[in-house]
Amino acid sequence: MKITVIGTGYVGLVSGTCLAEVGNDVLCLDVDPAKIKILEEGGIPIHEPGLLEMVRRNREAGRLKFTTDIQQAVEFGDVQFIAVGTPPDEDGSADLQYVVAAARNIGKYMTNYKVVVDKSTVPVGTADKVSAAIAEELASRKVDIAFSVVSNPEFLKEGAAIEDFMRPDRIVIGVADEASQEVMRTLYAPFQRNHERLVVMDVRSAELTKYAANAMLATRISFMNELANLAEILGADIEHVRKGIGSDPRIGYDFLYPGCGYGGSCFPKDVKALIKTGKANHYDLKVLNAVEEANDVQKHVLTQKIKNHFGSNLVGKHFALWGLAFKPNTDDMREAASRVLIQDLLDAGATVTAYDPVAMDEASRIFKNTQGLSFAKTQNLALDDADALVIMTEWKEFRSPDFSEIKQKVKEKIIFDGRNMYDPKVVKNAGIEYRPIGRLTK
Numbered sequence: 042m043k044i045t046v047i048g049t050g051y052v053g054l055v056s057g058t059c060l061a062e063v064g065n066d067v068l069c070l071d072v073d074p075a076k077i078k079i080l081e082e083g084g085i086p087i088h089e090p091g092l093l094e095m096v097r098r099n100r101e102a103g104r105l106k107f108t109t110d111i112q113q114a115v116e117f118g119d120v121q122f123i124a125v126g127t128p129p130d131e132d133g134s135a136d137l138q139y140v141v142a143a144a145r146n147i148g149k150y151m152t153n154y155k156v157v158v159d160k161s162t163v164p165v166g167t168a169d170k171v172s173a174a175i176a177e178e179l180a181s182r183k184v185d186i187a188f189s190v191v192s193n194p195e196f197l198k199e200g201a202a203i204e205d206f207m208r209p210d211r212i213v214i215g216v217a218d219e220a221s222q223e224v225m226r227t228l229y230a231p232f233q234r235n236h237e238r239l240v241v242m243d244v245r246s247a248e249l250t251k252y253a254a255n256a257m258l259a260t261r262i263s264f265m266n267e268l269a270n271l272a273e274i275l276g277a278d279i280e281h282v283r284k285g286i287g288s289d290p291r292i293g294y295d296f297l298y299p300g301c302g303y304g305g306s307c308f309p310k311d312v313k314a315l316i317k318t319g320k321a322n323h324y325d326l327k328v329l330n331a332v333e334e335a336n337d338v339q340k341h342v343l344t345q346k347i348k349n350h351f352g353s354n355l356v357g358k359h360f361a362l363w364g365l366a367f368k369p370n371t372d373d374m375r376e377a378a379s380r381v382l383i384q385d386l387l388d389a390g391a392t393v394t395a396y397d398p399v400a401m402d403e404a405s406r407i408f409k410n411t412q413g414l415s416f417a418k419t420q421n422l423a424l425d426d427a428d429a430l431v432i433m434t435e436w437k438e439f440r441s442p443d444f445s446e447i448k449q450k451v452k453e454k455i456i457f458d459g460r461n462m463y464d465p466k467v468v469k470n471a472g473i474e475y476r477p478i479g480r481l482t483k
């Protein structure tokens with residue numbers, strides 16, 4: 042098939058590359074010439090394990106191309122995937138300007154039947170807006186060309202995006218007509234050879250499914266974070282509680298890890314957008330309001346622990362920070378808890394030296410010219426002159442640190458751990474104080 046992917050970010054680039062991998066001809070469009078330049082020169086603009094090799098392989102095979110030329114991109118694909126960003130608007134609702142702009146471009150340049158696929162996470166009713174934008178452009182050109190709009194939300198996880206796309210748990214397709222359903226079935230056949238993974242439904246239900254999934258996962262996290270905070274007060278250990286409830290098949294183990302708050306490009310904005318959708322329809326989503334509120338509080342939990350130890354004035358204190366990305370295996374720092382913590386520490390007068398295996402360039406861009414924040418080349422160099430070590434991302438390389446070096450370098454011999462990486466006994470036996478989230482440390 043000939044496929045155009047509009048928007049070459051995390052979702053667009055992974056989707057386009059995986060669709061090329063199974064033999065399709067894919068053209069990826071982006072309005073950001075810097076991104077396309079990197080891709081045309083054989084690099085990739087993001088960190089995603091395995092992606093660079095897959096992009097190279099498919100470029101060399103001639104199946105994957107990149108462009109900034111909108112007309113060429115629209116003319117190319119019989120299927121047009123819209124994978125542009127849907128950031129939160131000022132009021133928290135999803136900003137659809139990029140989706141609508143992409144739709145308008147399709148209407149402006151299409152010359153034959155197109156299946157237009159909304160892959161971006163978009164509120165219920167967006168497919169109608171996409172249809173209307175395309176129809177308006179066609180009308181102003183005074184042409185009548187058929188098209189279908191499909192909802193196909195993406196469930197990939199950054200850091201495991203290729204595996205998720207190549208071997209999905211499910212492929213949700215919201216369709217309004219047989220022709221586009223057939224196209225989507227053919228398109229996704231190579232990704233479900235083992236068993237049927239397609240869940241076909243109406244367009245509105247598909248749009249809502251994506252928000253429901255992210256809202257449910259965010260709810261589990263906020264629930265566990267609150268219980269972890271309570272466990273601390275009660276003298277219980279959340280790790281035992283997690284195992285105790287996770288073993289119940291109705292609950293399961295996934296997404297029950299307490300920590301210093303969820304971040305990333307999806308959960309925060311999708312929870313906000315769903316709350317907003319509720320409000321716009323005069324329905325108050327009480328659970329999700331609480332999920333969001335609990336998460337906002339949780340992002341300051343480590344700051345509070347640090348202040349409980351050092352006092353609220355942190356002038357003259359220096360912190361080593363391990364982990365900047367919102368989760369491991371990505372350089373994405375959108376809504377990362379580390380951003381809140383860094384700002385809290387700097388506001389209280391402290392200085393910070395941070396280390397992250399891949400997100401330091403992104404952090405330098407975000408915190409450009411910020412006084413008091415520096416970066417170290419290795420995790421152990423970050424410890425130099427630190428009063429305490431703070432952990433914000435559970436990177437594998439932090440799992441088994443050299444505790445004797447931490448003890449020797451960190452003046453107060455204390456670790457504040459926002460990801461519960463260590464066995465409290467091991468840290469204690471190393472002669473280091475340990476402040477995780479919701480765990481017994483005595």
Ligand SMILES: NC(=O)c1ccc[n+]([C@@H]2O[C@H](COP(=O)([O-])OP(=O)(O)OC[C@H]3O[C@@H](n4cnc5c(N)ncnc54)[C@H](O)[C@@H]3O)[C@@H](O)[C@H]2O)c1
Pocket residue numbers: 047048049050051052053070071072073076124125126127139142143160161162163195196197198199306307
């Ligand atoms: N990142 C994830 O893990 C993830 C997972 C599932 C779903 N999603 C959803 O997928 C969508 C895209 O997310 P992302 O993380 O890939 O975003 P991103 O910001 O990484 O990429 C979006 C890209 O679209 C480009 N763009 C914007 N307007 C354009 C236009 N009119 N024409 C062509 N290109 C345009 C931007 O330049 C950018 O490169 C969002 O709705 C997001 O919620 C993201």
